[in-house]
Amino acid sequence: MASVRLLADDVGPRRPTSPAEARAADLMRGRLDSIGLDAGIEHFDGYPTFAAPFGAILGAAVAAGLLPRRRTALRSLLSAAAAAGLLTEGGLIRTPLSDALSRRPSQNVVATIEPAGPVRRTACLMCHLDTSRSGLLFDPRFVRYLNPWLTGQSLACLVQGGEPLLARSGWGRRAAGTARLVLAAGLALLLERELRGEDVPGANDNASGVAVVAELALELAASPPEHTRVVALMTGCEESGLLGAQAFLRSRDTNGWLFLNFDNVGGPATLRYTLKEGLAIKWECDPGLTRIAARLSRERPELGLAASPGPIGLTYDVTPVLARGGRGITFVAGDDGVIPNYHWPTDTSDNVDPANLSRALRAGHAMVRAIDRGDAD
Ligand SMILES: [Zn+2]
Incomplete structure (x- = not known):
């Protein structure tokens, strides 16, 4: 003690x-x-904070969805970068994004x-x-949902990484859009924690x-x-x-x-x-x-x-x-x-x-x- x-x-x-x-x-x-x-x-x-790498990953995924549809190459690049960032950071062996930050x-x-x-x-x-x-992420009322929430975020990030394929069909675009809404909520929670957390x-x-x-x-x-x-x-x-x-x-x-x-x-x-x-x-x-x-x-x-x-x-x-x-x-x-x-x-x-x-x-x-x-x- x-x-x-x-x-x-x-x-x-x-x-x-x-x-x-x-x-x-x-x-x-x-x-x-x-x-x-x-x-x-x-x-x-x-x-100082996990919001640094995950803000960059979620930010890239959300930004891809905000670009006009004709910017096919840039949308695909940002989506893939977000998915690759998540896989390397989550893999915990080689983490180029963390190293750069x-x-x-x-x-x-x-x-x-x-x-x-x-x-x-x-x-x-x-x-x-x-x-x-x-921060809200760790609020005792919601903390039991933290693990499923982060798993859902990871899945959403991987789904939107399939942008080049998904962009070809209506249902694919809706799937990517839904995934990015989940990621935008995640980004808001990261920001809330930085601004209002202690x-x-x-x-x-x-x-x-x-x-x-x-x-x-x-x-x-x-x-x-x-x-x-x-x-x-x-x-x-x-x-x-x-x-x-x-x-x-x-x-x-x-x-x-x-x-x-x-x-x-x-x-x-x-x-x-x-x-x-x-x-x-x-x-x-x-x-x-x-x-x-x-x-x-x-x-x-x-x-x-x-x-x-x-x-x-x-x-x-x-x-x-x-x-x-x-x-x-x-x-x-x-x-x-x-x-x-x-x-x-x-x-x-x-x-x-x-x-x-x-x-x-x-x-x-x-x-x-x-x-x-x-x-x-
Ligand atoms: Zn600890």
Whole structure:
């Protein structure tokens, strides 16, 4: 709870690429340093909001529909560019649009704990330091429809990408027009969030995950695993597009690493592990890790751990790991696919449940010990 209060109350909202995000990174690096871990800061360039890439994608699609019908080539070009932008951004591997928009400094905090014996594997504990912003998209009254809404947006964007074909028939033009109406509504919601939303304190999302990773690192530094090298990774720019996680994955060979991500683990709800991640495109979480989590949920009922049967929240820092065919799992507290106080000004430290936070910490500890025994090998 000290880490949660430090980030949510003292630093406050930590918008991606902001000085507050950098301050949070510095404070957490200092905390890891103080327990004798040689924590470093790795810089990368990012942007402050997911409205940047998605505004460009939706804007291109809507603009195509506003052009006169005789501008066939330009309409087709804009439509295809929007669909291609969505596919590459959603694919989370090569993201030329995000790369072009990444102009502002952000950072990851990275610390390594060496095992007592020879290294047989690497486990990476992940969490993000930055925070999100409220807006109608995240209004508690509508938030349960967020996932289907974004999936619908993706489909609409792909449909209008078939402009050259659709433009040939009346029904095709109507389909493209309907798709673009959906995308125009999406664009309006992005704009509403930028203009009327407010940056949230991010106690649950994700000072809770940072607290768990910091505490786990402290415990593991004091009593290192036998054969597992542990890397603690606290990312920046998760909320604007998983940019810190992607910068980390591009910076080194993480083939075979096991990623355990902690995101929104302090809310008053059931602590869950993901089975699949992603929005329109979904990737399976690692079977070795989900097997250990399932066993913990059976054998350690006091952890209150359960699988997330369907989608929960949006994407996570582990999603780009899975997109690359890597091994990972996310821990997140939520019920019926909804995370309490998600991207809302009520995401304060008073609304973090210390008992749940402690359960997440114990679950993380048990996961690392099981990994170290070779249970996921
Ligand atoms: Zn988060």
